[in-house]
Amino acid sequence: MQATLHFMQCLMTRWLVFLVLAGSFMPAQAELYRYVDDSGQVHYSDREPDDAEFESLEIKLPASAPADMSKKKPAAKSVLIYTSSTCAYCKQAKAWMKSNKVPFTERNITTSRSARRAFDKLGARAVPVILVGKQRMNGFNPRRLQDLLDAP
Structure with missing residues (x-):
């Protein structure tokens, strides 16, 4: 019984580590809501508005920051x-x-x-x-x- 419990704990720990690592390499995703209020003003929010029709906008963020282009190697010289x-x-x-x-x-x-x-x-x-x-x-x-x- 003790060995089975230890095995399950190890398995769950490994599975959790895998999920954390796999999630860190996936691109981030954020949801944005666009709606127009009663006065015609356009609003953007990360929360669904309670009292207005809204449009859900999906924003995909890169998994990592873009490369620093200032470190780009110059073109090869003849x-x-x-x-x-x-x-x-x-x-x-x-x-x-x-x-x-x-x-x-x-x-x-x-x-x-x-x-x-x-x-x-x-x-x-x-x-x-x-x-x-x-x-x-x-x-x-x-x-x-x-x-x-x-x-x-």
């Missing part, structure tokens, strides 16, 4: 890296961008004439040259590159 086939820093920069899932376009100045012309137009003297949006970085510094990627 990243272009000028490299050469023998540049160790270029390889480090590309490896860093791959490991950090930064999409980039590579232009190798030793294998592409158009890449070399564009590189020369920049007035650059050495590779890598990394363009993040309109910002330019000569050489490779992981912190500086991350700052350029995070900047608005």
Whole structure:
């Protein structure tokens, strides 16, 4: 008898915990009443009016507050890296961008004439040259590159 009572108490406790948790994840719902009084004034109330015809309005509230849009990540910037086939820093920069899932376009100045012309137009003297949006970085510094990627 004692074991059955203990089992029932445990079962009821678990059921109550389940209901409380399930209820906390459901969207809140409120009922609102709209009515017009004798003078034609429109009223809204959370209680049914006693002496007037009313319309029941159902309001569904979200389960949680809307996300803070100010923390939204900025759109990904285009990243272009000028490299050469023998540049160790270029390889480090590309490896860093791959490991950090930064999409980039590579232009190798030793294998592409158009890449070399564009590189020369920049007035650059050495590779890598990394363009993040309109910002330019000569050489490779992981912190500086991350700052350029995070900047608005």
